[in-house]
Amino acid sequence: MTSEQDHAPTAPEGWAEPRPTALLVLADGTVLEGFGIGATGHLAGEVCFNTAITGYEEILTDPSYAGQIITFTFPHIGNVGTNEEDIETVSMASASGVRGVVLRTAVTDPSNYRATRHFDDWLKARGIPGITGIDTRALTALIREAGMPNAVIAHAPDGVFDIETLKKEASAWPGLVGMDLVPGVTSIQRFDWDETTWDPETGYGRQEAPQHHVVAIDYGVKRNILRLLARAGCKVTVVPATTSAEDILALQPDGVFLSNGPGDPAATGEYAVPVIQKVIEKGVPTFGICLGHQMIGLAVGGRTVKMHQGHHGANHPVKDLTTGKVEITSMNHGFAVDRDSLPKNAVETHVSLFDGSNAGIALADKPVFSVQYHPEASPGPQDSHYLFDRFVEMIEKHKAA
Numbered sequence: 261m262t263s264e265q266d267h268a269p270t271a272p273e274g275w276a277e278p279r280p281t282a283l284l285v286l287a288d289g290t291v292l293e294g295f296g297i298g299a300t301g302h303l304a305g306e307v308c309f310n311t312a313i314t315g316y317e318e319i320l321t322d323p324s325y326a327g328q329i330i331t332f333t334f335p336h337i338g339n340v341g342t343n344e345e346d347i348e349t350v351s352m353a354s355a356s357g358v359r360g361v362v363l364r365t366a367v368t369d370p371s372n373y374r375a376t377r378h379f380d381d382w383l384k385a386r387g388i389p390g391i392t393g394i395d396t397r398a399l400t401a402l403i404r405e406a407g408m409p410n411a412v413i414a415h416a417p418d419g420v421f422d423i424e425t426l427k428k429e430a431s432a433w434p435g436l437v438g439m440d441l442v443p444g445v446t447s448i449q450r451f452d453w454d455e456t457t458w459d460p461e462t463g464y465g466r467q468e469a470p471q472h473h474v475v476a477i478d479y480g481v482k483r484n485i486l487r488l489l490a491r492a493g494c495k496v497t498v499v500p501a502t503t504s505a506e507d508i509l510a511l512q513p514d515g516v517f518l519s520n521g522p523g524d525p526a527a528t529g530e531y532a533v534p535v536i537q538k539v540i541e542k543g544v545p546t547f548g549i550c551l552g553h554q555m556i557g558l559a560v561g562g563r564t565v566k567m568h569q570g571h572h573g574a575n576h577p578v579k580d581l582t583t584g585k586v587e588i589t590s591m592n593h594g595f596a597v598d599r600d601s602l603p604k605n606a607v608e609t610h611v612s613l614f615d616g617s618n619a620g621i622a623l624a625d626k627p628v629f630s631v632q633y634h635p636e637a638s639p640g641p642q643d644s645h646y647l648f649d650r651f652v653e654m655i656e657k658h659k660a661a
C-alpha cells in the first residue's frame with residue numbers, strides 16, 4: 261500500500277498552491293475544477309448522482325453504469341479502500357464500464373481490515389478517472405434542476421488542459437439515448453455459475469444440490485444476482501446477450517432470467533426483444549431485473565422513456581401492490597417503463613414511492629414478472645430478496661402443472 265502522501269492533492273513543482281489536476285467539463289460549457297485521482301486522461305459520459313452512503317466498490321463495478329460518470333452525494337468515498345470480494349462485475353469484458361467518479365473530499369488512506377488496495381490505485385488499475393474537491397451538493401442540485409448532463413472528466417497530473425477541446429468533446433458526446441452499451445459488458449461465451457461455498461452467516465452459496473435450471477441472459481449481470489439465484493436453489497447458465505431463443509430453449513431451462521445492464525433499453529431491445537418474445541410465448545417462467553424489466557416492458561409492446569434525473573441510490577421506497585408492503589430498495593436506472601404504454605395483460609405490481617414511477621410488472625396470462633429496482637442490492641438493503649423465492653415458486657408451480 262502506498263502512503264497517504266502519494267495520494268494527497270499536491271501542487272505540481274514550482275506552483276505555490278495546489279492547482280486543479282482534474283476537470284469536469286459539462287456539455288453546456290460549465291467547468292468544475294478539482295484534484296485528480298485514479299486513471300489519467302479523459303472520458304465522456306452522462307453524469308448521474310448516486311445517494312448511497314456505502315458500497316462504492318459495488319456501485320463502481322456495476323456494469324449498468326457503462327457510459328456514466330457517477331457523482332456521489334456522500335462526501336467520504338474511498339476511505340475503507342477496496343478488496344477483491346465486493347466486485348459486482350462477472351465477466352472481464354465489463355471490468356471498466358463506468359466513465360468516471362466525482363467526489364467531495366480527498367481520498368484518505370484505507371482504514372479497514374478487509375482493504376487490500378488503496379481506492380486511488382484501484383481506480384487507476386480499472387482505468388477510471390476521478391475528481392475530488394467538487395461541490396457535489398451544487399452539482400446534484402444542478403442535475404435535479406436540469407437533468408443528467410453529458411460531460412467530460414479529465415485528469416492530468418501536470419494540470420495542463422485543452423479546455424476548449426474538452427468543451428467540444430463534452431457537447432459532441434451523443435448521450436445515452438439510442439446507445440446500446442450491452443455489447444461492451446456482456447459475457448463473450450456461455451458459462452455455468454458455480455456457487456458452491458455455503459456461508460451460514462450470510463446465507464450465500466448453495467447448501468443442497470440445485471433443483472432448477474435457470475438460463476440468465478447477460479446484459480451486464482451483477483454477481484450478487486447470480487449468487488442469489490444459486491441460493492434460491494438454481495443451477496445458473498449465463499449466456500451472452502445475443503444468444504438466440506432457439507439456443508436458449510435448447511438448454512431446456514426451467515426458468516429464464518433477464519439481467520440488468522447499461523444504456524438505452526430501446527436500443528438493446530432491437531435484438532433482445534424478439535428473443536424474449538419467443539421465450540415468453542413458450543411459457544417459460546421469466547424474471548427480469550432493471551434492464552431486464554425494461555426488456556419485458558418492450559417485449560409486451562410497451563415503451564421506455566428517459567428519466568429526468570434517474571434513480572440511483574440505496575434508500576428508495578417501493579410499494580409491492582400485490583401485498584401492500586413497502587420495501588426499501590436499491591435503484592440504478594435512468595430509463596423507465598411508461599406504464600400508460602403497457603397492454604392490459606401487463607399488470608403493475610410495484611410502484612416507486614418517491615415519484616410514482618413504475619417499479620414492477622407481471623403478466624396476467626404468462627409466468628413472467630420483473631422489477632425496475634435491484635432486489636439483489638449490493639449495495640443496499642435486503643428487503644427485496646423475497647423476489648428470488650417468488651421466481652423459484654413460479655418455476656415450481658409451472659413444473660407441477
Ligand SMILES: NC(=O)CC[C@H](N)C(=O)O
Pocket residue numbers: 324519520521522523524525549550551552592593594595596
Ligand atoms: N441497472 C440497470 O439495469 C439500468 C437499466 C438502464 N440502462 C437504465 O439506465 O435505465
